[in-house]
Amino acid sequence: MxxxxxxxxxxxxxxxxxxxxxxxEYLRQKFPGSCIDWVVEQNIAxxxxxxxxxxxxxxxxxxxxxxxxxxxxxxxxxxxxLKHLRSKKYDLAIDLQGNAKSAVVTASAKAKVKLGxxxxxxxxxxxxxxxxxxxxxxxxxPIRLKYLHLVQHYFHDFQEFKTKGVxxxxxxxxxxxxxSLRSQTPQLxxxxxxxxxxxxxxxxxxxxxxxxxxxxxxxxxxxxxxxDEEKRIAEELAALFEDRSKAIGNLSLPLWQALMWQVxxxxxVDSAALHLCGTTQTPSFSVFGxxxxxxxxxxxxxxLSVQGSxxxxxxxxxxxxxxxxxxxxxCIHQLKAEDLFKSFTQWADKIF
Numbered sequence: 001m002x003x004x005x006x007x008x009x010x011x012x013x014x015x016x017x018x019x020x021x022x023x024x025e026y027l028r029q030k031f032p033g034s035c036i037d038w039v040v041e042q043n044i045a046x047x048x049x050x051x052x053x054x055x056x057x058x059x060x061x062x063x064x065x066x067x068x069x070x071x072x073x074x075x076x077x078x079x080x081x082l083k084h085l086r087s088k089k090y091d092l093a094i095d096l097q098g099n100a101k102s103a104v105v106t107a108s109a110k111a112k113v114k115l116g117x118x119x120x121x122x123x124x125x126x127x128x129x130x131x132x133x134x135x136x137x138x139x140x141x142p143i144r145l146k147y148l149h150l151v152q153h154y155f156h157d158f159q160e161f162k163t164k165g166v167x168x169x170x171x172x173x174x175x176x177x178x179x180s181l182r183s184q185t186p187q188l189x190x191x192x193x194x195x196x197x198x199x200x201x202x203x204x205x206x207x208x209x210x211x212x213x214x215x216x217x218x219x220x221x222x223x224x225x226x227x228d229e230e231k232r233i234a235e236e237l238a239a240l241f242e243d244r245s246k247a248i249g250n251l252s253l254p255l256w257q258a259l260m261w262q263v264x265x266x267x268x269v270d271s272a273a274l275h276l277c278g279t280t281q282t283p284s285f286s287v288f289g290x291x292x293x294x295x296x297x298x299x300x301x302x303x304l305s306v307q308g309s310x311x312x313x314x315x316x317x318x319x320x321x322x323x324x325x326x327x328x329x330x331c332i333h334q335l336k337a338e339d340l341f342k343s344f345t346q347w348a349d350k351i352f
Contacts (some may be wrong), residue, residue: 001113003091010096011060014044014253018275019296020096020147021051022163027151028053031144036078039085039105050168050254058085062101080302085277086110095131096147106130108289115154121146139317142299163235165280167261168254178258181222181248186264186352188239191273193230198290199269201231208337209344214241217348222263222301224256224273225249257282265351269332270296278303285344289332290320304347306340308332 006027010020017040027036035055037049042059049057060081065074085108093111095102098121106114107130116131118121121139128134135153139148149160182209190210194200201209213219221241223234226249234247251259253276260266260277266284268274270291277284278298286297286305293305295318307332314320320331 001091002031002034003113004031004034005088005090005092006031006034006277007090007093007109007111008036008037008096009039009093009102009109011039011062011102011105012041012044012097012339013272014047015272015275016143017044017047018148018272018279019144021166021279022144022161023094023096023147023151024051024053025163025166025251026148026161028276030155030157037088037090039102047168047253048171050252051166052169060105082108095127096150098127100124100126103127103130115150117150122149140294142297143295143318144247144299149201163279168257169260170254174252174255174258177255178262180261181246181259183220183222184275185218185244187222187262188213189224189260189263191224191266191268191271191277193224193226193235194269194275197292198323198326198332199271199288200332201269201335202333205333205335205337205340207237209340210237210241212337212341213344213348214244216345217352219244219264222259223243223247224251257321265348274298283347285347287332287335287340289329289335290323290326292316292318302351304343306335306343308335 004287037058038054039055039058039060039178040048042061048054061077065078068074090111093106093109093114095106095116103126113133114131115133116127118134118136119300120136122128133154135150137149141149149287167324192206216258221244223237223245225231225234231249234249238245238247257276257279260280260282263282266277266282268286270288274286275286283302284298288305289308293307297303297305310331
């Protein structure tokens, strides 16, 4: 069946939403005339509204609704959302979230077919009550390919799909900003930040690595920050490399992605920045510790990752179970600049 209208339910988080973009690209290529709408958390909605392949964006506020589920405001907002959701009938609804929250949305949507993860793959079993068709995906696939496998399996399409990337829509003001940040020398974007401290490199290690890169290569650096603490670090780093660097932050996601298209390479840890880079054709060099590079790094050959090892012998299939509570973060904090630089040179010499 060729679906003329498709609804994607993938509400959060930013990095996870970005990882599903190849599904959107695949559907648009397979069904170029179809309308594809998306349900997402309100704070992530600007990302989807800037995506040229998305039709309508339906916003939810599940995080705030959970804090006050019985308040008059929550009831009114939820009622308005359901009214908006049920005002349109879809041929296919695809639940890529796989939890209880998305089950409420999927169950409420008007769709001929509701597709989701099977018993072995779904995050929360209750989600299966909301779907008609279910697919179990191979557990060892990279996360991006898990989402693709779900959709391709439904359409009995088992050919390899290669994403070409996407350019999010930017404003004229953002275009002016891009022009002001163009560099006359090869430029690396440095995305050192992460929500979790145990995913971040030691600052001294990062500085030593960048000094080695600056000595061996003609790169300039663009340091990205997202909050006041990251701004302090970015400005400290920029001061170390003076005219070869800039610090810039609080970027909209479309501007950030457009800037990634513009630079020559990205250095990052496991974060939304790395996943955003994977939507472009720009190569990346990334560092992983309490999460598996084989699951989360961009899969193309232009992307190289270094995986830190756990000194305590823990093994995991996606994230370390004590990612948030490990007192040492040794898997990434014990990495040495010398070893990272050796891997970097292999990547840089191949790419550039």
